[in-house]
Amino acid sequence: MKDLARESISGLPEYIPGKQVEEVVKQYNLKEVIKLASNENPLGASPLAIASINENAKFSYVYPDQRHTILKEALSAKLAVGKENLIIGNGSDEIMLLMAQVFLSAGDEVVLSRNTFSMYEFVTKIMDGTPVFVDLKDYTYDLDGILNAVTDRTKLIFLCNPNNPTGTIFSKERFDAFMSKVPDNVIVVLDEAYGDYSGSDIYPDGLKYVRAGKNLVILKTFSKVYGLAALRIGYGIAKPEIINYLHMAKMPFNVNRIGQFAALAALSDDKFFKESIENNERGKEYLYSELGKMGLKFLKTQANFIYIEFNENSDRIFIDLMKEGVIIRPLKSFGLPNSIRVTVGTMPQNERFIAALKKVVK
Amino acid sequence: MKDLARESISGLPEYIPGKQVEEVVKQYNLKEVIKLASNENPLGASPLAIASINENAKFSYVYPDQRHTILKEALSAKLAVGKENLIIGNGSDEIMLLMAQVFLSAGDEVVLSRNTFSMYEFVTKIMDGTPVFVDLKDYTYDLDGILNAVTDRTKLIFLCNPNNPTGTIFSKERFDAFMSKVPDNVIVVLDEAYGDYSGSDIYPDGLKYVRAGKNLVILKTFSKVYGLAALRIGYGIAKPEIINYLHMAKMPFNVNRIGQFAALAALSDDKFFKESIENNERGKEYLYSELGKMGLKFLKTQANFIYIEFNENSDRIFIDLMKEGVIIRPLKSFGLPNSIRVTVGTMPQNERFIAALKKVVK
Numbered sequence: 001m002k003d004l005a006r007e008s009i010s011g012l013p014e015y016i017p018g019k020q021v022e023e024v025v026k027q028y029n030l031k032e033v034i035k036l037a038s039n040e041n042p043l044g045a046s047p048l049a050i051a052s053i054n055e056n057a058k059f060s061y062v063y064p065d066q067r068h069t070i071l072k073e074a075l076s077a078k079l080a081v082g083k084e085n086l087i088i089g090n091g092s093d094e095i096m097l098l099m100a101q102v103f104l105s106a107g108d109e110v111v112l113s114r115n116t117f118s119m120y121e122f123v124t125k126i127m128d129g130t131p132v133f134v135d136l137k138d139y140t141y142d143l144d145g146i147l148n149a150v151t152d153r154t155k156l157i158f159l160c161n162p163n164n165p166t167g168t169i170f171s172k173e174r175f176d177a178f179m180s181k182v183p184d185n186v187i188v189v190l191d192e193a194y195g196d197y198s199g200s201d202i203y204p205d206g207l208k209y210v211r212a213g214k215n216l217v218i219l220k221t222f223s224k225v226y227g228l229a230a231l232r233i234g235y236g237i238a239k240p241e242i243i244n245y246l247h248m249a250k251m252p253f254n255v256n257r258i259g260q261f262a263a264l265a266a267l268s269d270d271k272f273f274k275e276s277i278e279n280n281e282r283g284k285e286y287l288y289s290e291l292g293k294m295g296l297k298f299l300k301t302q303a304n305f306i307y308i309e310f311n312e313n314s315d316r317i318f319i320d321l322m323k324e325g326v327i328i329r330p331l332k333s334f335g336l337p338n339s340i341r342v343t344v345g346t347m348p349q350n351e352r353f354i355a356a357l358k359k360v361v362k
Numbered sequence: 363m364k365d366l367a368r369e370s371i372s373g374l375p376e377y378i379p380g381k382q383v384e385e386v387v388k389q390y391n392l393k394e395v396i397k398l399a400s401n402e403n404p405l406g407a408s409p410l411a412i413a414s415i416n417e418n419a420k421f422s423y424v425y426p427d428q429r430h431t432i433l434k435e436a437l438s439a440k441l442a443v444g445k446e447n448l449i450i451g452n453g454s455d456e457i458m459l460l461m462a463q464v465f466l467s468a469g470d471e472v473v474l475s476r477n478t479f480s481m482y483e484f485v486t487k488i489m490d491g492t493p494v495f496v497d498l499k500d501y502t503y504d505l506d507g508i509l510n511a512v513t514d515r516t517k518l519i520f521l522c523n524p525n526n527p528t529g530t531i532f533s534k535e536r537f538d539a540f541m542s543k544v545p546d547n548v549i550v551v552l553d554e555a556y557g558d559y560s561g562s563d564i565y566p567d568g569l570k571y572v573r574a575g576k577n578l579v580i581l582k583t584f585s586k587v588y589g590l591a592a593l594r595i596g597y598g599i600a601k602p603e604i605i606n607y608l609h610m611a612k613m614p615f616n617v618n619r620i621g622q623f624a625a626l627a628a629l630s631d632d633k634f635f636k637e638s639i640e641n642n643e644r645g646k647e648y649l650y651s652e653l654g655k656m657g658l659k660f661l662k663t664q665a666n667f668i669y670i671e672f673n674e675n676s677d678r679i680f681i682d683l684m685k686e687g688v689i690i691r692p693l694k695s696f697g698l699p700n701s702i703r704v705t706v707g708t709m710p711q712n713e714r715f716i717a718a719l720k721k722v723v724k
Contacts, residue, residue, distance in 0.1 A: 257592035
């Protein structure tokens with residue numbers, strides 16, 4: 001098959017998902033395992049979304065709306081952008097792929113950070129683009145370094161804010177300075193998958209650039225604070241010229257029907273949204289305090305996960321925590337072999353994680 | 363944006379979906395509209411699948427299994443192929459795209475038929491492949507013509523059996539002869555989306571070629587007889603070498619979790635499957651008889667839809683039927699401007715279609 005397949009395919013980064021609870025229960029013969037590895041919402045899914053799924057189950061024989069009209073109308077009202085500024089994807093992952101499919105020809109350069117979500121590199125390489133990597137600076141996207149890496153061949157820049165897996169953000173001020181210097185023929189993709197968790201005053205405002213017609217695509221998702229990771233609903237916000245091209249390149253029935261309606265319901269569930277943010281805030285404070293007492297190196301987070309760095313390879317810690325029934329994410333696949341990422345859970349989950357960590361860290 | 367986007371994107375065929383019931387109700391101020399345009403299962407979704415959706419709704423915060431293990435195990439048992447012979451997609455559409463992403467470089471040729479499902483052309487063009495079109499012969503895939511179109515540059519051949527929209531099949535004998543002549547460096551994609559409806563003794567057996575290690579990918583779907591179009595679950599069957607490449611190229615969480623479990627449940631619902639086939643058989647016989655009495659030209663079908671050809675452009679018929687509250691599919695976008703495709707419905711739906719058609723056809 002190697003002679004028939006495109007060369008780029010074997011070079012794609014493999015995505016290493018969080019271990020599944022059932023796997024670990026079986027492997028270590030445990031009774032109760034908690035998963036703090038995939039940044040899922042520890043409160044579950046919005047009750048309004050669950051009700052919507054139950055109502056729509058009987059319509060599962062019907063093809064989804066390929067134009068995602070109802071969900072776009074609700075997002076348009078909520079975000080104060082036009083419907084023509086929106087595209088819905090099978091997770092925001094799919095919109096990253098569409099960006100590559102629409103804009104990348106072989107050899108086009110894409111500026112990426114190291115130590116970030118691997119999908120940007122994946123979509124670049126699948127279209128034979130050339131990834132140009134820039135190091136993080138103080139665990140944060142280095143926007144100046146990224147600007148310096150831009151060449152005549154640069155087509156796209158991917159930014160993750162807050163960054164997965166460090167939980168850091170770059171500020172509004174830095175982003176504004178960055179946007180003023182990005183050449184007009186480069187498109188910036190700003191992945192805000194975790195943006196809902198940042199209550200920071202200095203969190204950048206991407207929408208003003210979309211409204212001003214700049215080449216910026218903002219990506220958001222229903223997989224995190226809205227608790228719908230199972231249903232794969234992400235969306236992109238950009239000027240109509242970009243959105244039109246993404247629509248031309250998408251498969252007609254890319255987003256399942258149950259998910260479209262569940263996202264619509266979740267979007268209206270302000271109570272669940274608020275509780276999810278509050279749970280995250282409480283959990284962060286507790287974890288900061290406990291990790292601090294243990295003398296561990298960690299980063300304050302703008303997201304729903306915490307980055308912790310050890311003086312040893314974190315695979316051992318990952319495995320020992322698993323034996324205690326706690327699944328976290330070791331960060332070797334992010335290029336950070338001494339670090340882990342732990343999702344902020346419910347308070348009982350956070351306490352259980354800390355108790356397990358105390359046993360495991362020497 | 364035109365200077366930034368790849369040239370191929372503007373040349374992609376636009377998919378024209380079936381009109382939605384709600385649209386037509388509104389547009390023509392009608393009370394009850396039936397849709398026989400998208401070949402959905404007129405009996406709805408499998409009751410076991412609906413129960414599964416309701417059970418899984420509360421787990422919507424959990425990421426799907428990226429390896430689709432449970433569904434693959436069930437399919438493996440049902441089809442008597444290995445798990446390593448299977449890939450699950452966000453509809454079988456996604457597997458068509460993956461085939462193009464893995465195997466097509468710019469200028470590679472793909473042999474396609476005219477008057478067939480447009481997605482084959484779409485995925486070819488998005489990877490800058492060159493579609494080479496072969497006419498149907500007697501409304502059926504012309505396998506000899508397709509072989510004649512194969513050149514040194516041919517990478518893929520797409521076959522649709524039964525063909526959408528004509529409902530015809532090519533026989534086992536013809537397919538066997540064809541497979542014996544396809545060069546080893548060409549991969550055949552055999553789309554059997556409607557294969558479950560063909561009870562014909564001469565329907566080809568693709569699995570034997572997969573088991574023999576030939577370059578054949580069979581595509582099947584849960585969108586038709588299993589009644590799960592809303593949830594986007596298709597799958598591919600091929601030798602492990604091909605499947606491995608498709609897995610490397612797929613996005614990790616391509617298939618939603620509710621859909622994976624609903625498909626698993628539907629697969630075990632023999633009663634619903636049987637009723638769906640029986641309803642289709644009854645409907646076909648009724649429609650054959652009525653269309654025959656009306657003296658219309660139609661094709662006997664191996665699928666769940668019937669192809670009807672008129673002596674005039676079918677857009678007028680499409681619109682007049684819509685005014686009568688019946689949505690069917692005009693076939694201009696399939697390159698058949700005088701024809702329509704009508705889904706076999708429940709008996710009351712079939713009767714309503716015939717009554718409307720009698721009013722509309724002059």
